[in-house]
Amino acid sequence: MTITLIFLAVIMATLIFWLLRQTLNMQPWVSDPEADAVSGMSLKSNAQTIGLTTFLAVATSMFALFASAYTLRMTMPDWSPMNEPAVLWVNTGFLVFASIAYQWTSSVALKKNAKQIRLGLIIAGIFSILFLVGQYSAWQQLIDKGMYLNTNPSIAFFYVLTAMHGLHLLGGLYVWGRSVIRVSKDTDIESIRISVDLCTVYWHFLLLVWALLFSLMIST
Amino acid sequence: MAFVAFADRDHEQEHHDPQTFLTKYVWSQDHKVIAIQYGGIAILVGLIALGLSILMRLQLGFPNSFAVINPESYYQFVTMHGMIMVVYLLTALFLGGFGNYLIPLMCGSRDMVFPFLNMLSVWFYFLSVIILLASFFVPGGTTGAGWTLYPPQSISAGTPGAGMGIILMLVSLAVFIVAATMGGLNYVTTVLQARCKGMTLMRMPLSIWGIFMATVLALLAFPALLVSAIMMILDTTIKTSFFMPAMISAGEQLSYNDGSPILFQHLFWFFGHPEVYIVALPAFGLVSDVLATHARKNIFGYRMMVWAILAIGGLSFIVWAHHMYVSGMNPYFGFFFATTTLIIAVPTALKVYNWVLTLWQGNIHLRVPMLFAIAFIFTFIHGGLTGIFLGNVVIDLPLSDTYFVVAHFHMVMGVSPVLVVFASLYHWFPLMSGKMYNETLGKWHFWLTFLGAYSVYLPMHYLGFQGVPRRYFSMGNTDFLPESAQMLNASITVSAIILAAAQSLFFINIFMSLWKGKKAEKNCWGATSLEWLTPDQPPKHGNWGHDLPVVHRWAYDYSVPGQEQDYTPQTVPASEVPVGREHGVSTGFSFETDQEK
Incomplete structure (x- = not known):
């Protein structure tokens, strides 16, 4: 459980430190004209960004717990390391390109250029779909070799971790699809920009999670 | 709609107004309607759990007198009672019910920031309840593995509901977690970003602090339950060996290898202990506001109360293994968790002192909400003190499998939060309905509940000291137990039936008040x-x-x-x-x- 504890220690310490900073020198029973003027927003960010950040904390908690379970389970005698399919390296490349494409889209969204936003979104989407297809082909290779979920715990973890990661990417692709439709309809670019920015963060997050999971799997 | 924060589009208020019956009362995105939907579903499913507890008590008080209660069904009642009460009633009611109702109102917002997601949350919750209740009707019935669902027992042949029952339970929990996450994102974001002008964090009522921190805990702890549910579903259906060890069942070697049941216990309690505070922290916050209002005094030590909530939230993640002392852990490990468990008692005790000091020389109005709030202080001190007993490894080991533990967790996590639920429902009923409840009926309800709860749970401590084991369908030939133990069990059962029946007074009061009640004055409590x-x-x-x-x-x-x-x-x-x-x-x-x- 060390991985989870480290993650939680960081999250809780950050949150509690931030909250303590907000509360330490306050005397709420004393009237304070400065406090009367406070806007009621604790962070200089929009609600969607706070919502996404919170969701990322939840998702990180889940993946950290899976990683903890993985490291705990691999100490049992029946564990045998698996040979991960080579296609995973190619898939990792697809996800890196998807992330780069989103980063580029985010930067052109600042210039409110709808055509470039659409182009960036389509490239990011194609690489993301290629990643998912690649993951599926990795599963197929394992199945062809007779390596099923119940063959060995390391293989079971591979299926579960890639499935959970893939589901998160599918969720992201739903939002991506909405963005593509909206940008094609020439709706408000500003709202699309927010969506692109949030997706960019989400794709980077999924890349980081995949990099960590992949490292964990190939190193054990 | 899902991606547009309500707080950022105040100008669109008119477009958001519900136009039809369906959008106003069924597919509503209004936080108050969603709160009532959450509360209604939670209370209904809670009543089922209450009924199950009475069936259990009938067997314990009058063994083998009722044909419908056999060992299998007894374990199913125990399991469903525990799971429903902890997750589907208390968690849902405090966060989904009170959280939804109070956060926007107390923070001065128009609604939650993501109303569509909020609506999805309550319907996912409803779906999880439907799936859970459906497990009563599948072949083999619902799971009887105990609310902790420990493998290998929970998915092994011989345990009630080891087939579809446990699968539906796990799927239901997964759906519940999705619902809780959607709600939690709303609560956290609304508290942080949608407060009205002048509402600094330190001007927020303690109810909001409690609900906020409990939501943070829920968001970070529920994934542990989700992870274990996913892996156990695979162990059950595809015969993976995440948790299932190599074992022989009915003379047959099963296909499992060296799965780790202890891994499940770690994951379960990594969720399970913060879950205690997911229920307790909102209760702490709500009761603080009820006490201050009816004592006509500012809450004693507001800042300490806030910091105590933060400290309890942080510490609640490093005490989980005190539920596993009997699993054969390394003694140093046990020492660590005993120490953290005793440390968390400090901020908790601080809150108790502050509640008592809030009452000191206050202008106390002994109305129904206040009676329930003061009763909470009694039961919480009681349950908290026995928790200090059980936090110590050497005391926990002999008591762990006895009724002492049942008494402890019911006092601290059952009776205490439920008393706060009643205090809060009576306190905010005039606001929610515009009607006043009947004070006399409310007081009858209070005294029967308070005395009834004590007459149920106080004797259980004694039974525990005598060594009466918990989880047993029938005691059989247990020579070390005197006959009086059975008499006490019968008395507890009678008390439990009276206690359960007394809850009808609450529903009569609510329905009569809604129908014929006096109109409540605005801000009736001042x-x-x-x-x-x-x-x-x-x-x-x-x-x-x-x-x-x-x-x-x-x-x-x-x-x-x-x-x-x-x-x-x-x-x-x-x-x-x-x-x-x-x-x-x-x-x-x-x-x-x-x-x-």
């Missing part, structure tokens, strides 16, 4: 917090009419010296308060006492 200051009672959609409130003070200006009335609402600016008496101070004197001086 409260200071924003929810009582809406233009309409009950608040209409959007809560605040045209203008959002502006806050000028904290939520605890009760009995401020020099003020004509014994409360100063949060919206009253300092300029409207006599010079030199512009704020409440921790005098410890009630308004009346100050007048007499």
Whole structure:
């Protein structure tokens, strides 16, 4: 459980430190004209960004717990390391390109250029779909070799971790699809920009999670 | 809609207004309607769990007298009672019910920031309840593995519901977690980003602090349950060996290898212990506000109360293995968790002292909400003290499998939060409905509940010391137990039946009051917090009419010296308060006492 504890220690310490900073020198029973003027927003960010950040904390908690379970389970005698399919390296490349494409889209969204936003979104989407297809082909290779979920715990973890990661990417692709439709309809670019920015963060997050999971799997 | 924060589009208010019956009462995105939907579902499913507990008690009090209760069904009742009460009633009611109702109102917002997601949350919750209840009707019935669902027992042949029952339970939990996450994102974001002008974090009522921190815990801890549910579903259906060890069942070697049941226990309690505080922290917050309002005194040590909530939240993640002392852990490991468990008692005790000191020399109005709130202090001290017993490894080991543990966790996590639920429901009922409840009926309900709860759970401590084992369908030939133990069990069962029947008074009161009750005056308790200051009672959609409130003070200006009335609402600016008496101070004197001086 060390991985989870480290993650939680960081999250809780950050949150509690931030909250303590907000509360330490306050005397709420004393009237304070400065406090009367406070806007009621604790962070200089929009609600969607706070919502996404919170969701990322939840998702990180889940993946950290899976990683903890993985490291705990691999100490049992029946564990045998698996040979991960080579296609995973190619898939990792697809996800890196998807992330780069989103980063580029985010930067052109600042210039409110709808055509470039659409182009960036389509490239990011194609690489993301290629990643998912690649993951599926990795599963197929394992199945062809007779390596099923119940063959060995390391293989079971591979299926579960890639499935959970893939589901998160599918969720992201739903939002991506909405963005593509909206940008094609020439709706408000500003709202699309927010969506692109949030997706960019989400794709980077999924890349980081995949990099960590992949490292964990190939190193054990 | 899902991606547009409500807080960022106040100008679109009219477009958001529900136009049809369906959008107003069924697919509603209004936080108040969603709160009532959450509360209604939670209470209904809670009543089922209450009924199951009575069936269990009938067997324990009068063994083998009822044909419908056999060993299999007994374990199914135990399991479903525990799971429903902890997750589907208390968690849902505190976060989904009170959280939804109070966060926007107490923070001065029009609604949650993501109303569509909020609506999805309640319907996912409803779906999880349906799936859970469906497990009663599948072949083999619902799971009887105990609410902890420990493998290998939970998915091994011979355990009731080891087939479809456990699968439906796990799927239901997964759906519940999705619902809780969607709700939790709303609560956290609304508290952080959608408060009205002047509502600094330190001006928030403690109810909001408690619900906020509990939500953070839920968001971070529920994934542990999700992870274990996913892996156990695979162990059950595809025969993976995440948790299932190599074993022989009915003379046959099963296909499992070296799965780790202890891994499941770690994951389960990594969720399970914060879950205690997911239920407790909102209760702490709500009871603080009820106590301050009805004692006409500012809450004692507000800042310490906030910091205690933060400390409890942080510490609650490093105490989980005190539930696993009997699993054969390394003694140093046990020492660590015993130490952290005792440390978490410090901020918890601090809160208890502050509640008691809030009452000290207060102008206490013993109305129904206050009676329940004071009763909570009694039961929580009681349950907390026995928790210190059980936090120590050497005491826990002999008591772990006895009724002492049942008594402890029911006092601290069952009776105490439920008393706060009643305190809060009576306290905010006039706001939610616009009607007053019947005070006399409410007091009958209180005394029967309070005395009934004690007559059920106090004797259980004694049974535990005698060594009466928990989880047993029947005691059989247990020579070390005197006959009086069985007499005590019978007495507990009779008390439990009276206690359960007494809850009908609450429902009669609520329904009669809704139907024929007196109209409640606006801000009938003379409260200071924003929810009582809406233009309409009950608040209409959007809560605040045209203008959002502006806050000028904290939520605890009760009995401020020099003020004509014994409360100063949060919206009253300092300029409207006599010079030199512009704020409440921790005098410890009630308004009346100050007048007499």
